[in-house]
Amino acid sequence: MSTLSVEKLLEIMRATQGESADTSGLTEDVLDKPFTDLNVDSLAVLEVVTQIQDEFKLRIPDSAMEGMETPRQVLDYVNERLEEAA
Template identity: 35%
Template sequence: MNLKELTTLLRDCAGVDEGVDLDGDVLDVPFDELGYDSLAVLQVTGVIERDYKIQLSDDTVAEATTPRLLLEFINEQLGAAPVANAA
């Protein structure tokens, strides 16, 4: 999974706050600064788990405070390469 796929899911599942540019360099911006609380992130990870048939623990999701961290956990479960840049 890449950043574009993740930001699309964020928009679709939880919307987007005014003034937040999810198309910018947001890999290391905390989810709360992007306008997403833990419930929104859980909602998105639920969709990812269902669609990609993976399982992420609640502790793992709680540790994923930025898109980069969440993508690393997701891609680890998928057996994909680590996230390098905004790809």
Template identity: 30%
Template structure:
């Protein structure tokens, strides 16, 4: 089974919205709010689009909008990947 990892997410966030120079994206940012990382809802929307195209999965819009941290966002993505694999 394929898992979407934190390194995948940070790479796509940087690709779609850039990276705040004052934030260490290489550390454990799993529980750091996206706002503190310098990412707004538009950045997450762009990242979600990239994930859906590259990973060929449809993410639950409500769950994505409720995800406040990378860890919560990863849960949403991996649940969708697991559901696709089970189908």
């Protein structure tokens, strides 16, 4: 089974920001910054998680999403679940 790469996560995050948003700052350097500091609101996080669920055929419960405050937390959670499912 595949894993969620940093590049793929950032690609999904960029796609959820809309065409008018400046996504040039979404690089690997932001993995540990809170979504709020990245101007990524809760709706955008929900969109990111929904895309990940669809692409990786993975269910992410709301309770898990509530604890995801940084891109790295999303990345780690998803890859742990994918590893468990392998």
